[in-house]
Amino acid sequence: MTSYLISSKDFNLDATLDSGQVFGFRKDSDGAYEGEVAGVWTRVHADKSGLVVEGEEGLPDREAVSRYFDLARDLSSVYAVIAEDERLRPALALKGLRLIRQDAWEALACFIISANNNVKRIRGIWKNLSDRLGEAGPAGRKRFPSPPRLASAHERLLRELGLGYRAPFLSRTALYVSKNPGCLDHIRACGYEEAKARVLAFPGIGEKVADCALLYGFQKYEAFPVDVWILRAMRKLYFRNRSVSEDRIRAYGQKKWGVQAGYVQQYVFHGARTGLL
């Protein structure tokens, strides 16, 4: 077992890994998380002075881990936006929450699965898919299945693994991506609007799932995903609990927070779910 420390005084590992943006990490009884970091199976836990990275064989290099957790980003501008709005200020308790730069395919697939679903079940489905269809990594660990592996799985199997009516959506999207290698790289190279139009063309992906995929998988930080939690929180905080449409909430958030919208959304989402907002 080898390990190293990445110094970071502004990182909240728990909030980052437990805020519904990534589903492949499992927390053990010691408070450490196991999962794939920058493509390598790793054990991570928070330390007073930063992030401790451990692995059985081979570790991702520091730059990759730092990049994966977006540790180089100066969050002071995000904090300033939240602090100057008294309605959001309680969410400053989540300081150190960062947006993970996760694998684009995994983000795309997981948020297709997320439709009308809950975080706990999404985690379970992630594990079912990985155990049953994923390729074995170094220590025998299964990774989240690639587009070809998901495309070759029968729709009936996907249903058995818990996808329910989303099975054909994931199956067809996996088939398209495996037949068009490079399409995800192309989306990454596009600006937000063009990238969104392309992601919306996949089956099972609407406005909300598209924004999640763009934010978590393609680092389009102007995305403002509006799910039921964001909808409720935004209505309560900014619209006197009036019934405002998801489209209007999304436009409101994007215009109000611009390139910070994605980060602010994460603080509002986790803040609402943890009772801070």
Place this chain on the structure above:
DNA sequence: GTCCAGGGATTCA
């Protein structure tokens, strides 16, 4: 038994 979950697709006015 009923409601809800990081919604989307389809139908119908």
Place this chain on the structure above:
DNA sequence: TGAATCCATGGA
């Protein structure tokens, strides 16, 4: 354009 309805599943 916009509202209503259906869709699998499991926990609360």
